[in-house]
Amino acid sequence: MCSSLITKKFKKYVYLIYVVEKLKKWGIIMHEKKKVKCVVWDLDETIWSGVLLEDEKVKLCRSVVKIILELDKRGILHSIASKNNYDMTINKLKELGIYEYFLYPQINWNSKSESLKMISEKLNLSLDSFAFVDDQEYELAEVKHSYPEVLCMLTKDIDSMLMMPEMTPNFITEDSANRRRLYQQDIERKTCEESFNGPQVDFLSSLDMFFSIGLASESDLERAEELTVRTHQLNTTSQTFSYNELKEFMTDPQYRLYITSLEDKFGDYGKIGLSLVKCTKDTWTIKLFLMSCRVMSRGVGTVFLNFIIDEAKKAGVSLFAEFIHNDRNRIMYVTYKFNGFREREINNDKNIVLLEYDMLRETTYPPYVKVEILQ
Structure with missing residues (x-):
């Protein structure tokens, strides 16, 4: 499928989300049944x-x-x-x-x-x-x-x-099959954090975190779909994408689909971050940026965002990000603002805020996490 057709499909999808939400609000159509977590x-x-x-x-x-x-x-x-x-x-x-x-x-x-x-x-x-x-x-x-x-x-x-x-989830991925164990590891981390005496940065350093970032492969797409369906709070647009839609983006040269994973001394968090970036000659636009709520306090969302910023700088392009407000994701808007993005324009009809990054701003990475870029 050609890039222009995917772009039109993306814009149409965003508009349909807006229309459907309005119809739900007015009671004209019923809300879809949410998956139980x-x-x-x-x-x-x-x-x-x-x-x-x-x-x-x-x-x-x-x-x-x-x-x-x-x-x-x-x-x-x-x-x-x-x-x-x-x-x-x-x-x-x-x-x-x-x-x-x-x-x-x-x-x-x-x-x-x-x-x-x-x-x-x-x-x-x-x-x-x-x-x-x-x-x-x-x-x-x-x-x-x-x-x-x-x-x-x-x-x-x-x-x-x-x-x-x-x-009944659409897919049962390795991450979903291990979800209870992942949460049990989080309980261990929280217990350790509560008993830790010292600054927060020292506790984070003690975790020996290892953060991996790479382009998604076809074997990642089931988990990628699951992330878009399950993640609402740390999600910049709240859009969901099917396996096939993500595959189209993954194989289109005008898009980059990044996926991240995290592990520490307690175990593997699994695949916990996803971003979809549209790349044109002069500009990159972050269409989707999300992180699992289990890593909210680990600082790796900023690491992931800084990686995309640095990749845009290497490409010599301007960087933009789309944001769609909902009742849960304000923290992601704050994340953009805190990391050097400013509002460029607001499309009230589609409820989209377009932000632009200050390309003169330097990126900084926390010293307590090791980062691996997968080729």
């Missing part, structure tokens, strides 16, 4: 039969465990919101061999909505990507009242859960 489970009469406080010999519901294991393979996270004694419950989960599957379990006497909010904050995931399963209609109603965006399900209705579109 985390399922929060009740315990009594849900994951096990019986009430733990009444009888410690509760029995595990094997059919529910089967669902949990399958969703875990698909990269969907799990947590717990249970009104129970904490120590007794944790010991029972360990005894039954399922403790490791639940991140940030909330076992207390708070409302279930409070527990879901806490899990959401800990995972840094929005509640509209959550599902909640409980055997009590009252608990589901309480959560639904507080957070109508949460998908609520009665325990007796979960037999078809594995076939729901919300629970």
Whole structure:
């Protein structure tokens, strides 16, 4: 497909996003069903039969465990919101061999909505990507009242859960299959950070971070699509692209599709960054720039952006970036501004802000991360 056709397709796609969002806002069309990123489970009469406080010999519901294991393979996270004694419950989960599957379990006497909010904050995931399963209609109603965006399900209705579109990702990549383990590594990092005495830069130096940047290959495209679908907060345009669309950009000489990965002493973060840059004779334009929320505080987003800036300088071109505001991604606008971009023009019809980089500005790289440029 020729470059001009891809460019027209890109512009048309941006305009369609704008129109669709307006139609959703006006209620003319319904919002598409979002993929679930985390399922929060009740315990009594849900994951096990019986009430733990009444009888410690509760029995595990094997059919529910089967669902949990399958969703875990698909990269969907799990947590717990249970009104129970904490120590007794944790010991029972360990005894039954399922403790490791639940991140940030909330076992207390708070409302279930409070527990879901806490899990959401800990995972840094929005509640509209959550599902909640409980055997009590009252608990589901309480959560639904507080957070109508949460998908609520009665325990007796979960037999078809594995076939729901919300629970079925387009691809199961290596990163998604390891997602729980990646989050568990993040928990180790946070625990280490909380106990670290000294400046933040010293803690970051202690992580021995190794950041890789390179042009995407066809083997990266499934993960690249997944990143565009799952990443909303650290995403400059919130656009999603299919495998085939990304492949077209990857093979077109007028575009550069970069992908990044990160590892440190705790393990591999996986592929965590993506950028699409349109390259013409005199100008480069960053059409998409995103980073996984798991690396928000690591400073590698600035490293990635500086790499693109330096590549544009080598090419002797001006550098621009497109930005589309949403209710979550202001931090990326601040990232652009902090790193030397300034507003050039605003297209109110399409809600696009065009920023231009000051090419006289010098780029600086943090000393605590080693960078490898893959050829």
